[in-house]
Amino acid sequence: MIAGVDNDSVVYLNGEYLRLGEARISVLDRGFIFGDGVYDVVPAYGRKPFRMGEHLARLQRSLKAIRIETGWSAGDWEDLVQGLLARSVLQDCTVYLHVTRGAAPREHSFPTQPVQPTIFGMVSSLSRPAAVNRERGLTAVSMDDERWLHCEIKSISLLGNVLAKQYATDAGADEVVQFRDGHLSEGSSCNLWVVKYGILRAPVRDRMILEGIRYAYLMELAAAAGIPFEARPISRLEVGQADELLLTSATREILPIIRLDGRPVGAGSPGPVYARLRADYDRAIAAL
């Protein structure tokens, strides 16, 4: 059972709000059969969504990239997010939005007959990062990025990400640091950042990574804090020699990685760039 979610939780499915225990989809749904769909995760604090417009714009980009037409406007998506939040008892939570190409006979190419996309939404509780993770930091292991070449699409086909996260779990680490052709890509479900001599760097936003909503947001926070930022390919060597290594995601916000492959990152403790961005992120949430 997902944290804070039980069979009585209210979810949205294809035009209706209903109890999770009553929500049903066809086993022929192309999301189930092919992983043919996209999703997004909008964080909310005190039931107020954080960067909702950006999340919904990304959902619409993902839908467009795989040619699913819902006919929904940005306002319709906002109404869904607010509708789910209004029906939830959870305070800090995530709104999970999931759209598939719908149910159709199992044929790889798109259905030839018009099919209604399946639209699903649910609210899950969001535990803000624990003090131990914020103050002591996380551990990670490196691996080759074995995923496909369209990581910019927030696809529900997450097998590569699932296996990457399990690789970390099996190694007793919190996260993976993935490299593609010798360059940093991202974690299993987060973006990665390195700091060297006070400069914050991230991989370029291309098809090899998902552009996290925190990517542009951290750029904003860094600019406001006078921290120089640079997007460019980052080699394994640079990651190995970084002063700080950070991750960002909707659910983990911003956290430091203090050990990589068993070796300390920089001083082996959270650094000053992390501390500044962490404080600014907390302040933005408190001001919602």
Ligand code: PDD
């Ligand atoms: N994942 N990269 C990947 C592969 C991700 O799955 C995520 C987020 C991110 C960070 O994006 P954002 O800052 O918009 O959360 C980067 C979500 C949280 C998930 O799958 O649950």
